[in-house]
Amino acid sequence: VTPTTLSGVRHLLRVLRVSALMKARSEHATSSVIAGVVQPAVFLSVTAMAGGGRVDTRTALGCGLAGLWGATVWRFGLLLRQERALGTLPGIIVRPAGLAAVLIGKCSAAVVRTILLIAVTVGVFTAATGAPIRIAAPAPFAAALALAIVSAAAFGLLLSSLFVATRSALRIAEALTYPVLILGGLIVPVGQLPVWARPPAALISLHWAADLLTDAANGRSGPPGQWSALAATTLGYAVAAGFALRAVLHKARAEGTLELV
Amino acid sequence: LSWSDHVRPRTFTGLRTIAALSWRDYLAVYPPRVLLGGALPRAVLQVVFIAYLGLLAAGPSGRDFALVGASAQIIAVATVAKGADLLLEDQRFGTLHRLRLARLPLLPVLATRWWAYAAEGVVSALLSATIGCLLFGRTALLPGIWAAAGAFVLVAASTSALGIVSAALSMGRESGVFVVNLVSYLLLVLGGAVAPLDRLPGGLAAVAHVLPMTNGLLCVRDVLAHRPWFGHAAAEAAVAVAWFAFAYGVLLVQQRVARAQGTDDRE
Numbered sequence: 001v002t003p004t005t006l007s008g009v010r011h012l013l014r015v016l017r018v019s020a021l022m023k024a025r026s027e028h029a030t031s032s033v034i035a036g037v038v039q040p041a042v043f044l045s046v047t048a049m050a051g052g053g054r055v056d057t058r059t060a061l062g063c064g065l066a067g068l069w070g071a072t073v074w075r076f077g078l079l080l081r082q083e084r085a086l087g088t089l090p091g092i093i094v095r096p097a098g099l100a101a102v103l104i105g106k107c108s109a110a111v112v113r114t115i116l117l118i119a120v121t122v123g124v125f126t127a128a129t130g131a132p133i134r135i136a137a138p139a140p141f142a143a144a145l146a147l148a149i150v151s152a153a154a155f156g157l158l159l160s161s162l163f164v165a166t167r168s169a170l171r172i173a174e175a176l177t178y179p180v181l182i183l184g185g186l187i188v189p190v191g192q193l194p195v196w197a198r199p200p201a202a203l204i205s206l207h208w209a210a211d212l213l214t215d216a217a218n219g220r221s222g223p224p225g226q227w228s229a230l231a232a233t234t235l236g237y238a239v240a241a242g243f244a245l246r247a248v249l250h251k252a253r254a255e256g257t258l259e260l261v
Numbered sequence: 262l263s264w265s266d267h268v269r270p271r272t273f274t275g276l277r278t279i280a281a282l283s284w285r286d287y288l289a290v291y292p293p294r295v296l297l298g299g300a301l302p303r304a305v306l307q308v309v310f311i312a313y314l315g316l317l318a319a320g321p322s323g324r325d326f327a328l329v330g331a332s333a334q335i336i337a338v339a340t341v342a343k344g345a346d347l348l349l350e351d352q353r354f355g356t357l358h359r360l361r362l363a364r365l366p367l368l369p370v371l372a373t374r375w376w377a378y379a380a381e382g383v384v385s386a387l388l389s390a391t392i393g394c395l396l397f398g399r400t401a402l403l404p405g406i407w408a409a410a411g412a413f414v415l416v417a418a419s420t421s422a423l424g425i426v427s428a429a430l431s432m433g434r435e436s437g438v439f440v441v442n443l444v445s446y447l448l449l450v451l452g453g454a455v456a457p458l459d460r461l462p463g464g465l466a467a468v469a470h471v472l473p474m475t476n477g478l479l480c481v482r483d484v485l486a487h488r489p490w491f492g493h494a495a496a497e498a499a500v501a502v503a504w505f506a507f508a509y510g511v512l513l514v515q516q517r518v519a520r521a522q523g524t525d526d527r528e
Contacts, residue, residue, distance in 0.1 A: 030439040034446075042446045043314065049456035050327065051318030059317065171291075171299035178306035188313040 015097040019105025024113065032110065035071035036117025040064050043187065044125045054131045058214045061133070062187035064122045065206050065213075068152050069180055071114040073173045076107050076156020080164040080248065093252050100245055103160065107153045115149060136219030144216055144230070148209035151234035154241050155205070161244030165251065186210050205233035275365055279373045283347075287377035290346075300381065301388060304335045308389035309396060315455055323455075325399060329406065329485065330454030332390035333416050333478045336382030337445045340420040344378035345428035345441040347371070352432045357525045361516055368509045371425050378424070379417035386413045405485035412480040412490070415497045419473030420448075422504035429511045432524075448474050473500055 043063040048055050055063070080103070083089040092102050126132050135141045159176075163169035181187070183197060184204040191198075201207040208230035215222040251257050291300055308331040315327025348371065351357040360367055390406045393399075427444045431437035449455065451465060452474040458466045469475045476496035483490035519525045 030436045046455035047318045049460040171295045174303045175299040
């Protein structure tokens with residue numbers, strides 16, 4: 001490892017930290033509350049009331065992941081559009097730190113905030129209804145949760161790059177939320193869906209995360225195939241996000257058309 | 262000039278113009294490709310998802326219960342969460358004072374402008390219920406749901422009043438979008454959409470009856486069960502009138518505050 005490489009890594013970490021801090025400080029108090037508190041709490045409440053007062057571990061964790069998915073679409077997916085609306089996008093692009101590092105830093109702040117809110121909501125709700133979630137295998141649970149978070153952030157970056165290139169971003173976000181909640185089997189197991197609607201779940205990383213988190217909560221580490229599937233879908237999202245970001249940079253630098261969308 | 266000679270024709274002409282402009286405004290935001298590709302599929306998928314939650318929690322009967330409830334609640338997504346943009350954007354774009362200076366009071370102007378969102382809500386509800394019934398093989402529910410279309414219209418009216426109140430109370434706050442989304446989600450819990458009202462904790466069931474949608478949804482369930490439905494329909498209409506009266510009061514107070522403190526210009 002050369003001193004130049006070390007200096008580059010240190011610089012990158014500083015950019016990530018500063019971007020995350022800026023995002024955390026500039027957010028309104030209610031940001032992430034819909035995805036982190038309201039959505040999981042509403043899904044938990046209606047399921048518990050309809051089912052006699054309690055929800056099982058799988059459903060509770062699924063409601064949390066549903067909140068994470070909502071945040072992926074509505075919070076992380078709209079990051080680049082917010083930068084453009086604020087007029088800060090060109091400034092970020094021309095600086096040596098680069099767009100990807102700043103976006104990942106900002107996305108991390110939003111992810112941490114959302115995850116904390118979800119954890120508190122699901123924890124308090126399940127405890128209040130007399131069926132608190134107990135994590136029997138904490139290490140696999142933490143690993144699956146970490147992968148789920150990275151996956152959500154990667155997909156959010158992909159969406160962000162796509163949303164900035166279209167005027168219909170909000171409408172697309174609107175249409176994108178529920179197909180994943182249904183087909184991904186986050187709350188409702190895929191086995192409940194018609195046979196023809198089951199295959200797309202394999203492409204949704206949060207589907208694998210839901211299975212692994214439930215297994216870990218019940219004391220199992222989950223089959224290797226599921227870990228591989230979660231890692232592979234996450235990697236796929238990250239690679240696609242990388243290509244999409246390059247396309248955004250091309251539109252901004254070579255064509256100069258990003259502001260015209 | 263008497264009311265019949267001058268004021269009434271001008272008022273009706275004005276409201277007709279507002280309704281026509283509102284429709285054009287709506288189509289500018291939601292052109293047919295966006296409606297068909299985004300808004301309506303979202304409505305259908307949300308209802309199907311909630312129905313699956315009902316299935317997960319309480320089996321096939323819970324699914325049917327939630328399917329009907331979610332179809333009514335989807336109206337609030339149009340009339341509360343989306344419709345609120347009418348007022349919030351007027352304030353954002355600095356055009357609200359023009360409405361305040363108009364000859365017509367603000368509430369009838371807003372209520373008339375809301376009609377496109379109310380229509381979207383009713384269409385979304387009927388379409389979602391129909392597709393949901395077909396998807397789950399519950400076509401036996403369809404005649405009852407379509408027979409209860411009038412109750413969905415009542416729900417659209419009452420939730421429009423709630424949407425006006427929510428938007429008015431959100432104006433000038435960064436949390437405006439948060440508030441209208443929160444209200445829409447709360448109706449899903451408190452309105453008896455997924456679970457019967459007697460499952461609500463404490464005195465919340467009593468509160469639920471003064472909220473828009475609750476009685477209208479009970480009316481739909483009455484029609485489906487071939488029970489007398491008029492009582493719940495009348496209750497929903499009364500709730501709608503009460504919420505419009507509340508909206509009138511909120512807008513009146515807000516107008517006075519806006520004149521005295523310039524709050525319309527606050528960002």
